[in-house]
Amino acid sequence: xxxxxxxxxxxxxxxxxxxxxxxxxxxxxxxxxxxxxxxxxxxxxxxxxxxxxxxxxxxxxxxxxxxxxxxxxxxxxxxxxxxxxxxxxxxxxxxxxxxxxxxxxxxxxxxxxx
Amino acid sequence: xxxxxxxxxxxxxxxxxxxxxxxxxxxxxxxxxxxxxxxxxxxxxxxxxxxxxxxxxxxxxxxxxxxxxxxxxxxxxxxxxxxxxxxxxxxxxxxxxxxxxxxxxxxxxxxxxx
Numbered sequence: 001x002x003x004x005x006x007x008x009x010x011x012x013x014x015x016x017x018x019x020x021x022x023x024x025x026x027x028x029x030x031x032x033x034x035x036x037x038x039x040x041x042x043x044x045x046x047x048x049x050x051x052x053x054x055x056x057x058x059x060x061x062x063x064x065x066x067x068x069x070x071x072x073x074x075x076x077x078x079x080x081x082x083x084x085x086x087x088x089x090x091x092x093x094x095x096x097x098x099x100x101x102x103x104x105x106x107x108x109x110x111x112x113x114x
Numbered sequence: 115x116x117x118x119x120x121x122x123x124x125x126x127x128x129x130x131x132x133x134x135x136x137x138x139x140x141x142x143x144x145x146x147x148x149x150x151x152x153x154x155x156x157x158x159x160x161x162x163x164x165x166x167x168x169x170x171x172x173x174x175x176x177x178x179x180x181x182x183x184x185x186x187x188x189x190x191x192x193x194x195x196x197x198x199x200x201x202x203x204x205x206x207x208x209x210x211x212x213x214x215x216x217x218x219x220x221x222x223x224x225x226x227x228x
Contacts, residue, residue, distance in 0.1 A: 033215045042118070042205060042218030043159075058215060088157060092215070101209075102149075103216060105159040 003027065004106035006091050011111045013085075021076045021109045023091035032074035033092040033103065036060060043090060049074055050096075078111065085113045116141045118208050120219035127196055128227050135191045135222045137206030143167075148182065148189045149207040149216065159205070165189065193224075201226045 004025045013019045025032065031050050035043035045058030049068040063082025068074055074093075078085045090108045094101035117140040127133050139148065150162040163173065165182050173180045177194045193200055203223050207216040 035215065035218075040123070040220065042120075042207075042220045043216070044218070045215035048215050056214075090157075090159065092159075102161065102164055103209075104161070105151075108157040110157070 004091060004093055004104060006089075006106040006109050008109060009107065011109055013111070013113050015113055016080045018080060019078050019085075019111065021078070021089055021091075021111070023074045023076065023106060025072055025074075025091075025093045025104075025106075027093055027095075027104065028071070029093035029095050029104075030071070031094045031096060031101065032068070033094075034058075034064075034066065034074070034076045035090045035092065037088040037090060037108075046076065046089075085111060087111060116143075116208050116210050116217040118206050118217055118219035120206055120222050122222045123220070124223040124225065126225040126227060129198055130195050132192060132194050133196050133224065135193075135204050135206075135224065137189045137191065137219060139187050139189065139206070139208050141208060141210050143210040145210075147209040149209065150180065150189075150191050151205045151207060153203040153205060153221070155202070162191075162204075196224075196226045198226050198228050200224060 007022045033048040034046040037043045044060050046064050047066045049055040055066050065077045088110050091106040092103040094103045119138045146167045148165045151159040170182050179192045181190045203221045205221045206219045209216050
């Protein structure tokens with residue numbers, strides 16, 4: 001089946017540790033996105049990538065890093081510099097970036113930093 | 115800057131009642147898209163509708179209908195004869211010109227009581 005997978009569903013880490021969240025898509029989409037959701041809040045854009053080996057900062061990129069070495073993969077690293085990393089993280093993809101592209105979302109990873 | 119406002123934080127109705135979720139947006143772009151997504155307790159965002167800025171026709175899909183009014187920058191969502199399965203958080207989102215990701219409202223938590 002085509003879609004977006006995120007793993008793991010739940011992730012626990014100790015404060016000060018870096019952690020990498022996985023996002024894979026087999027939709028052959030060019031663009032991929034990472035969003036963060038906090039309780040009672042909408043989603044906020046962390047990073048996005050229009051093509052392989054290229055990515056741009058979103059609204060809240062500080063304390064995060066990404067890579068896009070393959071079209072189907074867009075992992076997100078939450079670094080120790082992120083002051084409040086506990087949140088729900090959603091990955092999305094679209095066939096191309098821009099106004100005409102509907103975004104499809106993965107199931108999300110809930111990260112808890114202890 | 116783009117902004118989406120969902121003034122209703124939580125709505126609770128009894129099953130079979132009609133309910134309208136409000137969405138007001140701000141953008142300087144002349145070409146843009148508006149979206150509604152549903153987020154059930156599982157967390158994954160489910161796409162409901164996309165509407166472009168040049169198409170102000172209302173749309174109906176089963177019990178769901180959408181009213182897009184450019185004059186008031188609103189894109190409201192109505193559920194007719196609500197059901198318990200409609201209980202979820204509903205997000206309105208805006209995608210403007212360029213390659214950035216979606217701008218989300220904070221969501222409306224809809225509770226349908228049996």
